Amino acid sequence: MKISIERATLLKAVGQAQSVVERRNTIPILANVLMEAEGDTVSFRATDLDIEVVDKAPAQVERAGATTVSAVMLHEIVRKLPDGALVQLTDDGASGRLTVQAGRSVFSLATLPKEDFPVMASSEYSANFSAPAPMLRRLFDKSKFAISTEETRYYLNGVYMHVAQGEQGPALRCVATDGHRLARIDAPLPQGADDMPGVIVPRKTVGELRKLLEDDEAQIAVSVSETKVRFATPAITLTSKVIDGTFPDYSRVIPIGNTRRLEVDAAEFAKAVDRVATVSSERSRAVKLSLDEDRLILSVNAPDSGAAEEELAVAYGDEKLDIGFNAKYLLEIASQVDRENAVFLFNSSGDPTLMREGNDTSAVYVVMPMRV
Amino acid sequence: MPALCRDCLTTFQTGPRCPACRSPRIVAHPELLTLSIAHMDCDAFYASVEKRDNPELRGVPVIVGGAKRGVVSTCCYLARIKGVRSAMPMFQALRLCPEAVVIKPRGSHYAAVSRQIRALMDAMTPVVEPLSLDEAFLDLTGTERLHKAPPAVLLARLLKRMEEELGLTGSVGLSHNKFLAKIASDLDKPRGFSVIGRADTAAFLKGKPVRMIWGVGAASQAQLDAAGIRTFDDLARWDRKDLIQRFGQIGDRLWHLARGEDFRRVTPNEPMKSISAETTFDDDIADRDLLDGHVWRLSEKVTDRAKAKGLAGRTVTLKLKRADFTTITRRHTLREPTQMADRLYREAADLLAHVGGRDAYRLIGVGLSDIVAASAADLTPDLLDPDAKRRAGAERAADAIRARFGADAIVKGRALR
Numbered sequence: 001m002k003i004s005i006e007r008a009t010l011l012k013a014v015g016q017a018q019s020v021v022e023r024r025n026t027i028p029i030l031a032n033v034l035m036e037a038e039g040d041t042v043s044f045r046a047t048d049l050d051i052e053v054v055d056k057a058p059a060q061v062e063r064a065g066a067t068t069v070s071a072v073m074l075h076e077i078v079r080k081l082p083d084g085a086l087v088q089l090t091d092d093g094a095s096g097r098l099t100v101q102a103g104r105s106v107f108s109l110a111t112l113p114k115e116d117f118p119v120m121a122s123s124e125y126s127a128n129f130s131a132p133a134p135m136l137r138r139l140f141d142k143s144k145f146a147i148s149t150e151e152t153r154y155y156l157n158g159v160y161m162h163v164a165q166g167e168q169g170p171a172l173r174c175v176a177t178d179g180h181r182l183a184r185i186d187a188p189l190p191q192g193a194d195d196m197p198g199v200i201v202p203r204k205t206v207g208e209l210r211k212l213l214e215d216d217e218a219q220i221a222v223s224v225s226e227t228k229v230r231f232a233t234p235a236i237t238l239t240s241k242v243i244d245g246t247f248p249d250y251s252r253v254i255p256i257g258n259t260r261r262l263e264v265d266a267a268e269f270a271k272a273v274d275r276v277a278t279v280s281s282e283r284s285r286a287v288k289l290s291l292d293e294d295r296l297i298l299s300v301n302a303p304d305s306g307a308a309e310e311e312l313a314v315a316y317g318d319e320k321l322d323i324g325f326n327a328k329y330l331l332e333i334a335s336q337v338d339r340e341n342a343v344f345l346f347n348s349s350g351d352p353t354l355m356r357e358g359n360d361t362s363a364v365y366v367v368m369p370m371r372v
Numbered sequence: 373m374p375a376l377c378r379d380c381l382t383t384f385q386t387g388p389r390c391p392a393c394r395s396p397r398i399v400a401h402p403e404l405l406t407l408s409i410a411h412m413d414c415d416a417f418y419a420s421v422e423k424r425d426n427p428e429l430r431g432v433p434v435i436v437g438g439a440k441r442g443v444v445s446t447c448c449y450l451a452r453i454k455g456v457r458s459a460m461p462m463f464q465a466l467r468l469c470p471e472a473v474v475i476k477p478r479g480s481h482y483a484a485v486s487r488q489i490r491a492l493m494d495a496m497t498p499v500v501e502p503l504s505l506d507e508a509f510l511d512l513t514g515t516e517r518l519h520k521a522p523p524a525v526l527l528a529r530l531l532k533r534m535e536e537e538l539g540l541t542g543s544v545g546l547s548h549n550k551f552l553a554k555i556a557s558d559l560d561k562p563r564g565f566s567v568i569g570r571a572d573t574a575a576f577l578k579g580k581p582v583r584m585i586w587g588v589g590a591a592s593q594a595q596l597d598a599a600g601i602r603t604f605d606d607l608a609r610w611d612r613k614d615l616i617q618r619f620g621q622i623g624d625r626l627w628h629l630a631r632g633e634d635f636r637r638v639t640p641n642e643p644m645k646s647i648s649a650e651t652t653f654d655d656d657i658a659d660r661d662l663l664d665g666h667v668w669r670l671s672e673k674v675t676d677r678a679k680a681k682g683l684a685g686r687t688v689t690l691k692l693k694r695a696d697f698t699t700i701t702r703r704h705t706l707r708e709p710t711q712m713a714d715r716l717y718r719e720a721a722d723l724l725a726h727v728g729g730r731d732a733y734r735l736i737g738v739g740l741s742d743i744v745a746a747s748a749a750d751l752t753p754d755l756l757d758p759d760a761k762r763r764a765g766a767e768r769a770a771d772a773i774r775a776r777f778g779a780d781a782i783v784k785g786r787a788l789r
Contacts, residue, residue: 152704152722153756179754180707253755286751326752352755370751 001065001091003037005057007102010087011078013055016211016236017046018071020053032068034117035089037061045117046071051205051240052120066114067091069098077107120239125223125230129192131172133218136231139174140206140213142185142363145332147203148178155245159206161229162198162247163189167361170194175250181329182253182366183336196224200243205229212236254366255352258345262291263315266337266357273334276300276308277327285327288372291346292320300327301372323349324372333365375400378528378565381521403569405522407546408513409638411553412493412530414542415562417506419448421485422475424539433472437462442652445477449562482506485538492533496526501638507557509550511638528565548573551634554586573632577604585629595619604630644683648691649673650737656695658732664721668786670738671717675710678740679771684711684749685740690723693735700727705742709749714763716740 017033025031034045042059045052077100081087085102091111092099100107140159148156156178164173164186171186172193201209212220212233223230230239277287280300290297294316299309323346333355334342340358347353355365376383377390378397384390386400414420418436423429433451437444444465447456454469466472486505493500496519499511512523519526527544534540543564545556552568559566568576581603583593599618601607607615607630615623628634649670657663667690678684686709692700702723710716720738754760773782 150707152719156756177755178707179756180752182755248756250756252758281748324751350753350761366755368752368755372751 001035001037001067001089002063003042003059003061004086004088005042005059007078007081007083007085007087009057009059011075013042013044013057014071014075014078016053016055016208017044018075019211020046020048020051020208021071022048023072029068029112029116029118031070031072032112032117033071033074034066034068034114034119036066036114038064045119047118047120048204049118049120050202051208051238053208053239054237056235065091065093067093067098067111068114068117069109069111073109074100081105123225123228125225125228127193127196127222127224129190129196129222130219131187131190131193131222133213133220134216135172135187135190136209136220136222137213139172139185139187140201140209142336143174143176143183144203144206145336146176146178146181146183146365147206148176149203150178153179155200155243155247158200158202158243160198160200160247160250161224163193163196171362172196175247177248177250177253177366180326180368181333182250183333184250184254184364184366186362190222193222197226198247199224199226199229200245200247201229202240202243205238205240208238208240212238253352254364255345255347255354258347258351258354260291260318260321260346261316262296262344262346263341264296264312264344266334266342268312269342270331270334272298272310272312273327273330276310277331279306279308280327281305286324286370286372287327287330288322288324290320290322291316291318293317321346321349322372323353324370325353325367326370329367333367336363336365373400373402374404376404376524376528378531381525381528381532383522383525399524399528399565399567401567401569402571403548404524404546404567407548407567407569408511408515408523409547409549409553410510410512410523410527411545411550411557412508412510412527412542413545413557413561414489414506414534414540416446416448416452417540418446418477418482419451419475420540421482423448429473433469435462435465435469435472435474436477437465437474438476438652447472485540488538489534489540489542492530492537496530499638499640501640509553509638524567531563531565549632549634550636550638551585551629552576552632555584577608577630577632580604582607582626585626592622644681644743646689646739646741646743647674647677647681647683647685648689648737648739648741649677650691650735652693652735653733656732656734657736658730660724663724663733663736665786665788666736667720667724667738668713668717668784670736671720672713672784672787674738674740675713675716678711679746682746683743684709684746686710686742686744687740688716688719688723689737689739689741690720690727691735691737691739692724692727692731692733694731695734697734702727708752709742709744710740711746711749712764712767714760714767715750 021031036043040058040061041056044055081102088101090099096111098109098111143159160175162173164171166186170189172189174185176183209231212231218233221232229242273287276298277285277300279302281302281304288299296312296314301307337357343356345354349369352366352368357363373386375386375398377395379395380393382390382392389396390398419434422434433448435444435447435451442462444456444458444460446458451469451472456465456469482505493508493510497510497512497515501509512526516522524546531542531544534542541563543557543561545553545566547553547556547568548570556566556568582588582596582601607626612627615627651666687703687705690702704719704723770782
């Protein structure tokens with residue numbers, strides 16, 4: 001193999017590869033990126049056995065071929081090369097070394113045979129559809145904060161992507177929850193997605209997917225089966241196993257009869273929560289919301305460290321209510337609101353509270369109150 | 373050299389007998405009247421309480437401990453003569469001393485007696501650090517002016533009052549730090565009173581085995597052995613840096629101990645680090661349903677204690693001991709501390725479910741650690757487990773019933789498995 005490739009192009013491809021490989025590996029080849037040069041493209045393939053990413057980049061291929069080298073090391077080298085450099089990668093099959101050359105810098109990296117590289121088995125996808133990048137970005141960005149890290153309930157360690165009946169018709173829906181808060185985000189169901197099985201997309205995959213969604217104009221080809229999900233742009237293909245488990249019936253969790261309505265400027269609210277939470281103890285971080293006629297008092301009382309209080313002008317017309325929340329959860333859901341006011345719907349101080357943006361029901365958040 | 377009569381508490385200059393009452397029970401030491409860190413340890417506490425309460429047991433060997441499969445908690449000195457020791461498996465103890473009377477421990481009774489002893493100690497100094505029901509460290513520094521008597525006299529009076537008022541004997545070690553005080557109390561048991569002064573510390577430690585250090589069990593001993601350290605002399609030869617490098621933080625402590633130095637203060641009310649309960653079975657159990665029943669009972673026991681103390685814990689530990697005595701521990705940290713039996717049981721049962729295999733176990737234990745105040749516990753209900761709220765309500769109600777009508781007034785079905 002002998003190729004020449006732009007430093008910026010190479011950096012992007014290797015960057016994606018090195019974030020997929022696990023830092024601690026018992027199988028050496030899993031730390032490597034597989035490079036395959038043919039025609040006028042080089043494909044970079046990396047896997048942790050659960051996720052596989054393939055990035056095709058344009059290059060000048062003098063001699064076709066394939067080899068594998070450490071993804072992290074190649075990335076570090078390319079990152080440190082000067083901007084605008086042309087990088088030459090030469091694999092001399094016999095020596096077991098890959099030569100990386102740019103300007104006057106020359107590196108020689110150990111390789112492992114391409115035959116040893118595990119390629120994820122291809123599978124039949126039962127649904128194939130195309131979705132605009134901004135739509136997927138919204139679905140996952142607004143839900144991923146609620147993904148659980150708890151290992152005992154492994155089926156919560158991802159975003160549940162499925163087809164549902166939304167308020168405005170059939171929807172592609174993403175739900176994530178850790179048992180303390182929940183996010184439910186809807187988007188109009190793309191054509192061809194009707195028969196998509198519901199899948200739990202793992203946290204790491206959600207993180208990798210995000211890198212495919214930067215371009216507002218891009219259309220993402222999505223393929224889903226019971227066990228795998230694939231997202232593809234013309235250049236990059238991300239294939240991932242899904243979490244083998246049953247996502248709990250979240251619909252029971254979303255309150256429908258909450259009547260006490262609070263409307264507040266989300267940014268002001270978030271700043272105030274952040275300010276008063278400064279004095280709360282590291283572990284519980286409970287903030288009390290005291291609601292009265294058009295008035296919200298946020299307060300924290302931490303016996304060991306101090307107390308804080310702040311008043312906000314809000315729209316609230318129901319009876320008085322005192323309710324406590326974990327400050328972190330409030331901040332996270334408030335930061336999801338970017339266009340209109342945040343609307344909170346309460347029932348009692350012990351029941352789940354619902355939050356949405358204005359009257360938009362395509363993104364709702366549920367948060368469990370805390371005893372204060 | 374100053375001396376003290378342990379019977380009439382007279383202080384005098386050295387002599388073979390007390391000039392006041394002619395008693396031979398005297399303790400003499402050059403630093404007797406200036407040392408103020410003490411360790412008091414009751415003699416065969418549980419057994420002594422049993423003998424006191426039942427005079428028929430006076431002349432017979434008494435072993436307090438679990439039934440057939442249990443271990444010896446305490447045994448009286450008659451049993452010790454036969455070779456019975458604490459923590460020895462009961463079958464072995466009974467082989468050594470078949471005529472012994474075995475008594476099941478009466479925990480709450482001993483705790484009540486312990487509180488009486490504690491009251492006597494509290495009257496001497498506010499700085500009492502109990503290590504268990506039957507032993508405590510006392511820092512008597514600065515109490516001489518208040519009591520108009522030096523610490524040694526106060527300690528002798530404590531032992532005398534324990535004998536006269538409570539019918540129990542104890543031993544005292546008096547020194548200049550906790551490490552040496554604890555060693556001293558053990559030197560002259562029972563009814564002992566030993567002193568290790570600053571001047572004789574080095575001479576005392578010379579040639580003594582390092583397993584005298586409290587906390588050095590078989591495992592640490594093996595590590596020390598591997599480093600060629602058997603006695604304090606071996607330890608003293610080591611360079612401080614090397615000890616730290618080899619043993620970590622403990623290494624620094626060992627270096628100081630080798631010089632008879634211990635900078636730990638006597639701290640009253642050491643905050644509780646964990647709450648746990650375990651049970652040893654009469655016959656090994658492999659049946660998961662039976663084990664599950666034990667997990668529930670132990671969870672309830674642990675949370676009962678947590679609730680009584682207003683505490684909660686964030687980390688759940690499950691401990692299992694196989695028939696071959698190998699131990700398995702599994703741990704899980706909760707997102708929020710709890711003091712609810714239901715929550716603890718669910719976590720512990722889940723940990724048990726994840727321990728694979730069909731092994732039979734001889735012991736099972738459940739514990740809560742990472743202890744916090746109850747006010748920081750069980751604050752956020754679980755969205756995905758709406759029934760948890762009802763179960764918590766039921767548990768609080770059951771607690772109230774049991775508080776009023778006794779522990780057996782209401783029990784869960786799974787406790788009967």
